[in-house]
Amino acid sequence: MKTKIFETEAEAAFYAADAAARILSGKPDALFCLAAGHTSLPFFEALIAKGLDFSRCRFVELDEWMELPLDAPGSCAGFLRINFFSKINVKEENICLFDPMALDGEAECRRVTEQIAAWGGIDYLLLGMGLNGHLALNEPGCDLDCPAHVTPLSKTTLEAAPKYFGGDMPSINRGITLGLADLKAARMIHLLVLGNHKREICKRLCSCTKLDPDLPASALFDVEHAELIMDRAAAG
Numbered sequence: 001m002k003t004k005i006f007e008t009e010a011e012a013a014f015y016a017a018d019a020a021a022r023i024l025s026g027k028p029d030a031l032f033c034l035a036a037g038h039t040s041l042p043f044f045e046a047l048i049a050k051g052l053d054f055s056r057c058r059f060v061e062l063d064e065w066m067e068l069p070l071d072a073p074g075s076c077a078g079f080l081r082i083n084f085f086s087k088i089n090v091k092e093e094n095i096c097l098f099d100p101m102a103l104d105g106e107a108e109c110r111r112v113t114e115q116i117a118a119w120g121g122i123d124y125l126l127l128g129m130g131l132n133g134h135l136a137l138n139e140p141g142c143d144l145d146c147p148a149h150v151t152p153l154s155k156t157t158l159e160a161a162p163k164y165f166g167g168d169m170p171s172i173n174r175g176i177t178l179g180l181a182d183l184k185a186a187r188m189i190h191l192l193v194l195g196n197h198k199r200e201i202c203k204r205l206c207s208c209t210k211l212d213p214d215l216p217a218s219a220l221f222d223v224e225h226a227e228l229i230m231d232r233a234a235a236g
Contacts, residue, residue, distance in 0.1 A: 001191075001222075001228055002228070004227055004230070005231075005235045006229070006230070006232070007232050008231055008232070009195070010046070012192065012229050013043045013192070016043050016190045017043050017046035017047040017050065020032065020190075021047065023124045028053065029058060031058045031059070031116065031119045031120065031121065031123050032057060032058070032059050032125075033060050033122045033124070033126070034059065034084065034125075034126045036061075036063075036077075037079070037128045039195075040192070042194070043192060044087075052088075054090045055089050056094070058095075059085075059090065059095045060096045060112065060115065060119075060122065060178075061076060061098050062076070062125075062178055063137040063176065064076045064097070064098040064100045065100055065161075065175055066105070067172060070097060070100065074164040074165035096115045098176045105149075105150035106149075113182060116182070121185060121187065122186035123188065124186070124188050124190075125190070126190050127189065127190065127192065128191075129193050129217050130157060130160065131160060131200075132154055132157070133201055133214075133215040133217045134154070135183060135216050135220075136177040136178055136183065137151055137153065137176070138151070138177060138216045139154045139216065140214045140215065142179075142180065143180070144180050144211055144219040146179040146181060147181050147182060148178050148182055149176075149177065150174055150176050151175055151176075152174055153174060158172075180216065180219045183220075184219065184223050188225055189223060189226035190227055190229055191229065193228065193230050194234055195233050196234070198230075199234055199235075199236050201217075203236060205217050
């Protein structure tokens with residue numbers, strides 16, 4: 001995994017958005033997978049500002065809260081729709097979302113991964129990193145080669161979640177997520193980490209010397225097509 005450090009959040013986001021735009025220009029029906037989180041907001045802004053044609057582009061959801069309806073405030077799908085999908089010319093049939101109300105979580109994971117395969121694999125993946133080093137909802141202790149799965153949410157994730165719900169936290173304790181094996185298979189991977197509050201976990205990741213299940217982000221260490229992109233506040 002390569003490392004890029006930029007002085008500002010905007011510069012880091014522009015770098016990632018520029019790479020995504022080049023992929024779309026070369027492949028109008030590319031498959032994108034974009035994290036739903038505050039780190040993605042400057043990336044969304046930079047990519048939207050380019051005025052690209054997304055009419056053939058496809059999108060697959062990275063993760064979602066289980067037992068929370070997709071139209072509920074705070075859902076990952078809702079975050080993507082409000083902050084990105086509503087501002088581009090994407091077609092509904094080109095968006096693949098997890099069904100968090102599915103009774104059979106394993107079957108739902110298979111459905112989404114089969115759709116990824118049918119669309120030819122993920123061309124561009126934008127990830128954020130949790131304060132505990134998680135990628136998507138692959139929490140510490142997970143298998144670094146795990147497929148898509150339903151997972152209990154860690155204490156750290158649950159403590160950070162209220163910001164997406166306006167402080168009115170619903171009763172959730174599980175998530176559904178693409179697995180680390182799915183993430184590593186993407187053709188281009190950007191791990192975007194911004195802000196001073198991420199400095200300690202960035203320091204931990206950059207000082208780690210081996211693959212560590214307790215630090216899921218370390219799964220990208222041996223992925224040549226992955227880049228860790230930080231602003232100066234996160235990098236220190």
